[in-house]
Amino acid sequence: MNKPNPILAPTSHTRATLLPLLFAATLAGCVGAASPAPTPPTLAPQEAFFEALASHCGKAYEGAMVSDQAADADMRGRPMVMHVRECSDTRIAVPFHVGNADGSWDRSRTWLVTRTDTGLRLKHDHRHEDGTADAVTFYGGDTAAPGTAQAQEFPVDGESIAMFRANDLTASVTNVWRVEVDPAGTADGRYAYQLQREGRLFRVEFDLTRPVPAPPAPWGHE
Template identity: 40%
Template sequence: MKNTFILLSLAFAVNSFAQSSKELAPKKFLNSLSQLCGTAYKGKIVSTSVPEDFKDKELLMYVMQCNSDQVKIPFFVGDDLSRTWIFTLKGERLELKHDHRKEDGVADEVTMYGGTTTNTGTNNIQFFPADQQTVDLLAPTAGNVWYVTVDEFKFTYNLKRVDKESAFSVEFDLTAPVQTDKRPW
């Protein structure tokens, strides 16, 4: 009886640890982003096709605002300061929204699109399929899946349209922070 109790206790402890580890992945991911707060990094397109408005432009991400539930990362493309990625913890899931602004700071007509993870992901990668708000805003985005990776060496932002062959990926070198005075519109 004593051995059975010990085995059951051990099994429960292992299962609880496994469950808590899964539940913590979005939080650990967000914490990894928060550790970069106040720092900027240069990026480069690593996908085969480069969007026309990105060609020959400096790409910077600036981890601007961080708290326990949200991280805001402006993504600068040359002098275009209109894009900010917003990662928000929503219970056991993580949400990614794209905040687009005009030069006067007013919200763009196409803004706050993105998605929420459908599973806990891992500490280093999260997947964001387009949510209903996004599809309502832009019907062709129904097949969009954004995924973001972070480790001690690099951060990648990726977009795959499951109904298309092409993909978009930009990689930022986290080993070489840069100085910038740029701020989003």
């Protein structure tokens, strides 16, 4: 009859040592098998875009026109400032200030980005220096596609088309506006506003990495 190998056969001392180790290994395995923490849901592109714009609330940035069409020659080289001035859960107001050759400023324009039931809306609030509304104001459009977290496009809406036609601005009835924005803190962050239609391109860009002092209120919003 074979005798147990004294090297392989567990002794009472060995069993006493192994049991706590086996328990610890089993416990570690249970802990390692635990379900990972749930991943936060990813925002829809339009929601992420709205939050990216809102992350700049209260800040102003310098920019410049980067398109080069002859129709905008009078704006070439002029100083420009955009200011994310008003923010709520449903609307963000962004005044667009353009410097004049005499050192004064044109503060007539404000971009309005609003949440709707189906997406986002861009409107242009145009005022005269006395605060009264321009004859052509609150034109724009709604998003027709999800876009991305950094860029949204706004094809002209029916209300705006009617306004353009009533004011002999028929070239504008195919306008598509585009707004691009990076969240605050993005390296090389940029904000861009663009108007495009066949044969027409206007685009301005702003450096989001270097805030500047906030400008005065736009006309009509003092």
